[in-house]
Amino acid sequence: MKKLAFAVTAASGAAAFIANHEADASTQHTVKSGESLWSISQQYGVSIDEIKQNNNINNNIVFPGQVIEIGGSGSQGQESSSNAASGGSSHTVQSGESLNIIANKYGVSVDEIVSANNLNGYIIYPNQTLTIPGATGTGGAGGSSTETPNTNTGGSSASDANLYDWGQCTWHVFNRRAETDRPISTYWWNADHWANNAAADGYTVNNSPTAGSIMQNYEGPIGHVAYVEQVNPDGSILISEMNYNTPPGTVDYRTIPASQASSYNYIH
Structure with missing residues (x-):
């Protein structure tokens, strides 16, 4: 049994050496759903602090789809x-x-x-x-939208002022839509009213998520809304939100499985 234990230890040491050697050469890792900095550090045989330092990460949070550099300290x-x-x-x-x-x-x-x-x-x-790449300074005109513009520009139903309560899910979604040039009304009231009020204002509301749409449900006493950051190839969606699993004012990211995605309303 001692010989077997030694063999296992030697094999583990060899695996760790190979993992560290490969990490020193530097590689990129795309974060998968359910992974953490700890699980990734174990996979490559490097420390969490090394990953954080190489990627300028100031906390212990990584997100699905995020590309991080492993190893290659230089x-x-x-x-x-x-x-x-x-x-x-x-x-x-x-x-x-x-x-x-x-x-x-x-x-x-x-x-x-x-x-x-x-x-x-x-x-x-x-x-x-x-x-x-080839930056020309600030305020240039070469930018392009990350999402397809909505045919409904908001008209009188859209607003530049965010009158929703600070740090709430509605406040966050209003800001994300404004950042991507797809304004919405500041008068849709609580989240459980958003689907009906958006439809009344001429927005498309259905059960098909797209990047940039608003996910809406009736959870809790006043419902919840979130911003759809991306739709993944497997049909799952990545959303950003506030005041769901985090305190008001703190942005959180969550992946909704494909099996559940169609059960929510989406405002386009």
Whole structure:
């Protein structure tokens, strides 16, 4: 039994050595639903702190679809040098920013930022560092929307002012729609009234989610709404929301399985 234990230990050590060797060469990992920084660190044989440092992550949260760098401690500096040489720059994502906002700021297109950073979708996260290719400064006109514009521009039903209670789910969704140039009314009242009021204002309401639509349900005493960040190939959806699993004012991300997605209303 001692020989067997030694063999297992040796094999484990060899696996750890190989994992660390591969991590030193640097690789990219796309976060899957259910994964955490801990499970990813165990998979590659690196520490959580190393992953956080290499990806400028200030907390322990990762999101499905997020691409993170594993290993290659010198990759950050090399990337910065490469960016400088190519005339690009880097940008640290601030809370509330979208790819469309950043693209407009630097005078580049959303697709250029997606390509330069090997993003798998249009989701970005606070404190994430993005490479901005060939940036021309701030306020440029080269940006493009990350989502298809809604045929309903809001008219008199849309508003620039967010009059919903701060930090609530309705407040968050109003802001996300405004960030993506798809304004909604500030007078739809509590979340359980949104589907009917949106339909009355001329918005399309159905059970088919699309990126940028509003998910609405009747959970709790006054319902709940969330913003659909992306629809995944398997039919599941990634939503952002406030005041559901987190305190008011804190954005959270959640994946709704494909089997449940069609059970909600979606405002387009």
